Amino acid sequence: MSEFTIRPATANDAEPIRAIYNYYVTHSTYQIVLKTAEERAAWLRDRSERHPVTVAESDGGVIGWAALSPWKSRCGYARAAEASVYIHHQHHRRGLGRALLLDLIERAKAAGLHTIIGGASADQHASLALQIALGFEVVGTFRESGRKFDRWLDVTYTQLVLP
Numbered sequence: 001m002s003e004f005t006i007r008p009a010t011a012n013d014a015e016p017i018r019a020i021y022n023y024y025v026t027h028s029t030y031q032i033v034l035k036t037a038e039e040r041a042a043w044l045r046d047r048s049e050r051h052p053v054t055v056a057e058s059d060g061g062v063i064g065w066a067a068l069s070p071w072k073s074r075c076g077y078a079r080a081a082e083a084s085v086y087i088h089h090q091h092h093r094r095g096l097g098r099a100l101l102l103d104l105i106e107r108a109k110a111a112g113l114h115t116i117i118g119g120a121s122a123d124q125h126a127s128l129a130l131q132i133a134l135g136f137e138v139v140g141t142f143r144e145s146g147r148k149f150d151r152w153l154d155v156t157y158t159q160l161v162l163p
């Protein structure tokens, strides 16, 4: 593919991040309500070194993003984070997801995190395959824990313990 670069997201990236994500709101993911511009901007403002958002940019446009989010709010979980990776639907299978997740793993190590949790609806084979390709191990599947498009969804969790 053409060259792309990965960099930390800035406030200006809220809109392309929202657009990439909202495509999946209508096609997959547990999220049911489309994100507004205000919600995405506030979410970006709330970030810290431990919980970064990054974007992949090509020809001046954002075509993918990744984030580490707190796994749970209780402080004992402070060194665990959940990873998300979303690639623009017209740019799949060009190495962007791999590059963003590898970069996120390095950022997690540098920030002192101990483990990264991954996960996806059990029918999201691409997300799970990407995580497994980068060393995440499947921990288990919660059955019928989500509901969307009038059907129950299983969610499979994966985990990478950082060296």
Ligand SMILES: CC(C)(COP(=O)(O)OP(=O)(O)OC[C@H]1O[C@@H](n2cnc3c(N)ncnc32)[C@H](O)[C@@H]1OP(=O)(O)O)[C@@H](O)C(=O)NCCC(=O)NCCS
Pocket (backbone or CB within 6 Å): 024, 028, 029, 030, 085, 086, 087, 088, 091, 092, 093, 094, 095, 096, 097, 098, 099, 119, 120, 121, 124, 125, 126, 127, 128, 129, 130, 131, 133
């Ligand atoms: C999952 C996702 C991030 C993958 O990004 P991508 O840029 O297309 O992936 P890459 O090209 O970097 O692929 C890296 C590896 O992941 C795996 N992979 C990615 N997509 C795959 C697919 N459709 N089927 C099987 N394996 C896949 C492969 O191991 C691949 O390595 P390979 O190309 O050498 O075979 C992308 O499909 C996406 O954004 N999906 C939507 C996310 C989503 O709906 N999440 C909802 C969670 S509930």
